[in-house]
Amino acid sequence: MSxxxxxxxxxxxxxxxxxxxxxxxxxxxxxxxxxIGIDLREVRVVPDIEAEIVTAIRVLKDxxxxxxxxxxxxxxxxxxxxxxxxxxxxxxxDHDPRAVAMLRERYVEGDLNEARLRMARxxxxxxxxxxxxxxxxxxxxxxxxxxxxxxxxxxxxxDNVAPRLRTGVRMQVVTLDAGGLPEGxxxxxxxxxxxLHPGVSIGSYPSFTQGSFRNQIVLRAREAGLLALAEQxxxxxxxxxxxxxxxx
Amino acid sequence: MSxxxxxxxxxxxxxxxxxxxxxxxxxxxxxxxxxIGIDLREVRVVPDIEAEIVTAIRVLKDxxxxxxxxxxxxxxxxxxxxxxxxxxxxxxxDHDPRAVAMLRERYVEGDLNEARLRMARxxxxxxxxxxxxxxxxxxxxxxxxxxxxxxxxxxxxxDNVAPRLRTGVRMQVVTLDAGGLPEGxxxxxxxxxxxLHPGVSIGSYPSFTQGSFRNQIVLRAREAGLLALAEQxxxxxxxxxxxxxxxx
Numbered sequence: 001m002s003x004x005x006x007x008x009x010x011x012x013x014x015x016x017x018x019x020x021x022x023x024x025x026x027x028x029x030x031x032x033x034x035x036i037g038i039d040l041r042e043v044r045v046v047p048d049i050e051a052e053i054v055t056a057i058r059v060l061k062d063x064x065x066x067x068x069x070x071x072x073x074x075x076x077x078x079x080x081x082x083x084x085x086x087x088x089x090x091x092x093x094d095h096d097p098r099a100v101a102m103l104r105e106r107y108v109e110g111d112l113n114e115a116r117l118r119m120a121r122x123x124x125x126x127x128x129x130x131x132x133x134x135x136x137x138x139x140x141x142x143x144x145x146x147x148x149x150x151x152x153x154x155x156x157x158x159d160n161v162a163p164r165l166r167t168g169v170r171m172q173v174v175t176l177d178a179g180g181l182p183e184g185x186x187x188x189x190x191x192x193x194x195x196l197h198p199g200v201s202i203g204s205y206p207s208f209t210q211g212s213f214r215n216q217i218v219l220r221a222r223e224a225g226l227l228a229l230a231e232q233x234x235x236x237x238x239x240x241x242x243x244x245x246x247x248x
Numbered sequence: 249m250s251x252x253x254x255x256x257x258x259x260x261x262x263x264x265x266x267x268x269x270x271x272x273x274x275x276x277x278x279x280x281x282x283x284i285g286i287d288l289r290e291v292r293v294v295p296d297i298e299a300e301i302v303t304a305i306r307v308l309k310d311x312x313x314x315x316x317x318x319x320x321x322x323x324x325x326x327x328x329x330x331x332x333x334x335x336x337x338x339x340x341x342d343h344d345p346r347a348v349a350m351l352r353e354r355y356v357e358g359d360l361n362e363a364r365l366r367m368a369r370x371x372x373x374x375x376x377x378x379x380x381x382x383x384x385x386x387x388x389x390x391x392x393x394x395x396x397x398x399x400x401x402x403x404x405x406x407d408n409v410a411p412r413l414r415t416g417v418r419m420q421v422v423t424l425d426a427g428g429l430p431e432g433x434x435x436x437x438x439x440x441x442x443x444l445h446p447g448v449s450i451g452s453y454p455s456f457t458q459g460s461f462r463n464q465i466v467l468r469a470r471e472a473g474l475l476a477l478a479e480q481x482x483x484x485x486x487x488x489x490x491x492x493x494x495x496x
Contacts, residue, residue, distance in 0.1 A: 013451075017278055017287075018419070019278030019279025019280070019281075019282050021453060023274060023275065026271060026274075027271065030265055031266075033267075040266070041265065042294055042300075043264075043292065044290065044292050045290065045291035052290075074431055076452040077435070077438060077442050078450070114435075115431070115433070115435025115439075116435070133456065134456070171266070183322055183323045184359070185361075186324075187322075187363025187364070187366065188361065188363045191363075194326075202326070204322070204324040204326065205263055205269060206322060208381065208401065218268060220266070
């Protein structure tokens with residue numbers, strides 16, 4: 001089996017850290033990458049500070065198959081992502097004629113001012129990622145994929161870039177509802193099952209609504225056979241515990 | 249003026265990285281800390297892997313005034329946060345009699361089994377954080393604050409621990425609506441204003457709904473006087489641009 005394809009996500013922006021803007025991209029990208037067979041292994045959120053962004057890009061791009069970034073590619077002074085990526089990758093950055101051409105589709109000559117041209121600053125050697133909504137492109141340089149922070153634009157860019165990406169064997173998932181069984185009742189035995197099935201990742205997830213917990217057990221594996229064996233064991237455990245707890 | 253009080257947040261859990269669970273804690277904690285005068289400077293999301301969690305705790309606790317964590321303190325085998333915190337802090341961990349007493353409020357003797365007692369494993373020297381909902385406590389050791397991942401429980405724990413925290417001068421915020429003005433029109437001039445007011449953090453935030461952008465300019469500073477001066481300049485800029493773009 002080939003190595004898993006991994007990714008990190010770097011969310012760039014003071015507004016997420018101040019709580020002013022509630023991020024909607026992490027969950028979307030996590031689900032999207034999982035579905036196409038890329039394992040999201042780490043997320044970081046950093047402020048609009050060059051040193052912080054550059055350091056995070058360097059660490060994450062070296063550690064994972066891909067690094068995705070969101071935010072900081074607009075026309076204002078706090079949009080510094082492209083410059084930070086260029087610096088982290090050690091390449092020059094300048095107005096890219098292909099990106100300028102894209103902006104000309106949206107702006108007439110006189111309106112394409114200095115601020116808007118900022119959105120055409122692209123690190124040397126990058127491939128552009130089209131933006132069907134507002135034209136200013138994202139880009140990919142090496143394994144770093146730079147996207148907008150506005151969710152609808154990010155989503156369009158992700159659709160655009162996804163077909164170019166290397167993907168791995170898709171993780172297969174089984175979700176079992178623990179019904180009314182509390183985690184504390186099955187916790188120890190579930191841990192034993194997890195130890196017996198090292199090729200399967202087993203998690204237990206409580207949610208708390210209307211005054212009571214409802215738990216789900218999630219099994220994840222790349223090999224269907226391994227997954228099925230672990231699933232049998234968990235199903236048998238739940239059946240046994242339900243029988244034990246049923247009124248006589 | 250005293251140094252700002254800073255924080256990082258470490259979100260622990262495979263389910264966030266797979267997209268199965270959409271995190272609701274980052275935005276809540278960001279807004280909460282901002283409101284009480286603590287600057288959230290970085291967020292990381294890591295999987296349920298001991299080495300990843302321990303490394304992130306070590307790096308983040310040394311770098312910021314506080315490190316908050318969410319997730320991984322339940323009764324199942326994938327709940328390894330408390331053990332990772334103990335390891336990162338270099339202290340032993342065992343069942344804490346105070347935590348066991350809290351669990352006894354919820355579970356009768358026979359129901360307090362091995363799995364549930366796992367939730368009473370607390371690193372030596374930690375202070376407990378009460379959990380009014382399901383009793384299993386969070387804890388604080390040094391500057392590391394460990395909370396549940398279930399949002400309602402995390403929120404109760406944050407209310408519980410907040411009065412103990414050192415807080416700084418609260419960031420003051422002014423939000424100006426750019427009205428119909430596009431970022432590309434005011435971007436360059438806003439950057440000049442940002443350079444003239446180094447004590448004020450100025451951001452421009454587009455949102456894209458119903459086919460058009462709506463922009464807000466947010467000014468943040470700890471000193472009201474500095475904030476007011478920057479606000480005057482931005483207001484004057486917006487008024488000038490609106491007059492320029494008005495039909496004659």
